Amino acid sequence: MTPLSRRTLLRGALGAAAGLGLAGCSAPVVSGLSTGHEKPDSLDYWNLFGGGDGVRMNQMLDGFRAANPRIDLSAVTLAWGNPYYTKLSLATLGDKPPDVAISHLTRMKTLVASDLLEEIQLADLARYGITPDKLDNTAWQAGLVDGKAYAIPLDTHPFVMFYNTDICQKAGLLDAGGQLLPLDSPEKFTDAMQKAKAVTKAYGGVVSVNGDTSTPWRMFQSWYSQLGGEVLADDGKKVVIDDAKATQVLTFMQSLTKSGLFPADIDYAGSIATFTNGQAGFYFQGEWEISTMQTAKMPFSMTLFPNLYGGSKYAVQADSHTLIIPKQPNVDAARLDRSLRLIKSMLDQSKTWAEGGHVPAWLPFRDSAEYKALTPQSNYAAAAEGAVYDPPGWYSGSGSNFEIVTGSAIATVLGDQQAPATALQQMRDQLTHLSTTASPI
């Protein structure tokens, strides 16, 4: 008996269902069940952008539509993290992939290993004027698998520090030029939070803790990497947490909430509200929340996430959004051309994207005077060089199980539900379980 592959099974099952459906169902149901594409000029694009990112992405898509009226672009936005990659994988396995999709750089390698992505030929890219030397080198290199390109980086998105300029002014934390004084040691950092707290009468800073595992992980990883700490090695097969360094960072993070400088039980939305309401002078999150602060019309600025431990070697947790082409059920040159046209259009509109906070990967724009004039966005452009991507592993990457496992444990430290040592043990146990599990890919 020849082994039945899952793809064949899915295709067969979908075919059978479509056959049943053809009899009585309306067209959308049938088209939803059949494989491949029907309309000649269609282009399906999936992304994971909500909030301000979603608004800007829609502007860019409208820009593409205006320039390419003949292409019937349909964009789908899905909830980010595991749900997005699960759906993307299943759609591709079921031969119903989007033509172009967004993927985090740290998730893209797992997709490549699962044979779910099309290799992007440099010659095809060159036809649209995209060459590796025009893209951020760190992101481009990090996106290569065995020297082959599968992803075009759109940006680097580091964890950054937002600060309320009014509060910092009153707290005496700004220099004569209105710039934030450097917070380059745990003592200076704590001191600044205390001064800000004295002004707000509520909190010094705020970071999302509850119902959000990625944010606690990003904060921890930034400081832990500054100490030179690593979490995984050997493509995720080994857990190499440095207990002393991790405990040092966790203890410091707990001291912030325990002393009341940071709220200990606040979720993502609550942390934004606390900062925009002026109940905290500092806010720590990815730079994408810039749109929220602008909408709130509050006095704020942004800068690099504080370098407390790194000295001359800066490090900050980051990832990159990349554009990928999922494995297509059949080869179609015209479709590939439409896909590349969209990718180029996204890069060309890097200005719109950069306004949303992201550090653009498209160097023709990043090296321009226009970008340098864009503040506060260009304040933290250096973060792209110190970017620390989540360690490779089949269960790792942005919004992955790895971040859920580590972030959950770190959140219990921030919430003062567990001591750093206990949380670290929990993190180690759960990561060891994942690392010793044979990769399903």
Added chain:
Amino acid sequence: MSTTETPVRPRASAATEPQSRRERQGLPAAGFLAPFLILYLAFIIGPALYGFVMSFFDTSLVRPGLGSFAGFGNYAEALQSSDFWSSLWHTIWFTILTAIPLIVLSFVLALLADRVKHGRWFFRLAFFTPYILPSAVVALIWIFIYTPGLGLLETGLGKIGITSPNWLGDPNWAMPSLGITTIWWTVGFNFVLYLAGLQEIPRDLYEASSMDGAGPWQQIRSITIPMLARTTTLVAVLQVIASLKVFDQMYIMTSGGPNFATRSILELVYDEGFTNFRTGYAAALSMLFFIVVLAVSAVWFMLVRRQEKEV
């Protein structure tokens, strides 16, 4: 065993009929059953058997075929995994938290709605309406209610001087919070079953008992509750199974957090199978959960059998 009892009789009479007629009946019967049976075999039995086979292999979602043979490796891993035991406990804890209030509360609400003289339709509608909402809508409503700092519940309780816990953010409170949401959402279904059961009870029983001097409380205890025994069994079985199946609320409202405190067994199966691509391991987890549900169902089945003998 008393095989001479009534249930066998109709079949005995069928057996005396000519062989040919039974065969002629067989074909149309199969024809009528076919639409259901084919779908049932294709989408329930077939995948379940495939899952059973898969549970003995290191099957990956993204690799063709079953993968390498694992024997009982997946089962051994599951039984040694603290994730499995904790999520199984979360599912059971959720069942305890929801099943009992959902049975008791729906009974009380049905009793009250049945006694209301005016505007009975309003109460029926009010208690049943949440049930028709999709889980995502219910989740969004309750996420808003539970939001710390700004939420309806915290603001409301704060006005009467009660400090509310962090409903979804505190690992100890997250599960009860999901329980409250679920009770609000699904109490309507049990409520309707009880309401139907209440209307089945002959009114003359109440009239006769009140002539004998029974008060309302005594009537409830000695007439209503015993007469509703079968409804209660039905409600309890359906409720326990529905609670064991919990997934949506947790997936949407807490994603299994905080710190995995609300990850149900089905969410673990989903995480392992679709997110981690480990379909073989996920199949083994499902089989273990199937055994638990089978055991629960067997207990209820025996209770029902005993009850039917008594009636």
